[in-house]
Amino acid sequence: MAAPAVEGVAVTALRSVLFRVRQAAERAGTQPKRVRVVAVSKTKPVSLIRQIYDAGHRCFGENYVQEFVQKAPQLPEDIEWHFIGHLQSNKVKTLLGGVPNLAFFEGVDNEKIANHLDRAVSSLGRNPLKIFVQVNTSGEPSKSGIDPSGCVRLAEHVKSHCPHLEFSGLMTIGMPDYTSTPENFRTLSKCRVEVCKALGMTEDQCELSMGMSGDFEQAHW
Template sequence: MSIKENLIEIKNTFVNPNCKLVAVSKTKPVDALKEAYAAGIRDFGENKVQELVDKQTQMPQDTQWHMIGHLQRNKVKYIAPFIYLIHGVDSFKLLKEINKEAKKADRIIPCLLQMHIAKEESKFGFDQVELEEMLQSKEIKELEHVKIVGLMGMATFTDNEDVIRREFKGLKALFEELKSNELPQNFNLKEISMGMSGDYLIAQEEGSTMVRIGSAIFGSRN
């Protein structure tokens, strides 16, 4: 099946037709991205800064680039001028670095806070205590060049759908709890990025507004 046919098939399965599809294009050649673009995709997710920067120069100007992987602080400067959304803000230090580079680029960069919802230790993200500490710090209010637009979470890599559903439910509950609180001015929570090729339907059922799908669109990873 072609990329276009894969996209039609995926979209037809969506529980929430308003959920944004981010095509995870990491390791894929630019020709494949252009094929997805021709089929209507504008949101592409990459997890390596160098690859993202290289592809950005070869794609149309209205492409919206999502940084979905673990972002090292020393690499922020390379994507700050053009990045559309950073999904994996997993520490206060990283958020401060993004703010610094966004200021240099004269931009306000939208970000998602990555929460650690999985059982696996290998996954990055804030825990509840770290999130509370950041929200209560004076420094958070001073970050005028970032906008926290939502949360991101990755479920445990498992075939147990109950575990996955419980983790997504927890992220949605945290999102709603945060929205009901008084938050700093640089917060405007509207997105929950959760769900990938294997679990995006469960994620949508549990309130995801944005899913990150790669192999189901482009085929298995190179």
């Protein structure tokens, strides 16, 4: 009898986050509908994800490949799945083959993984995969992500050499204890300015994926 109570708490938590997002967006002069909330569902059971889905949410993120490919087929096809974080190149085909409705890959941090993704998308004959370049804005040695100084070069590589990938934005993962500073997020925003200038894009065409439930209000909108 414990599961329904836990799932109810999850829906309540989601609604709380969505309310805070609306407040933060309004304070920043941004339309709330322009903010995408990804419910990270790693380690969570299918039943709980379904509860969130039934509450109206459609955007979910995972970052463990084996868990992801087992769960995704059990859930509705209209979910907008995001893979978040670093991925070993030998797991690319397993991920893309197992989750045909993967919408975004948030974790391209070097040219090698970009090339593997591009070839896998081509061999599977699927639509171009939207990707975010991951930037290590906090300088933590243990964290994946390219140094901010290399984000333009990597974005240019994706744009010029990976025809089956669609460069869609930049992402950074905040501090694990939610102590990310506004400077971390401003660094990502500055990277967007440089990338858009180099690629001839408008900033509206380059999304920023940043902030977790404990620190997104600090993100530069």
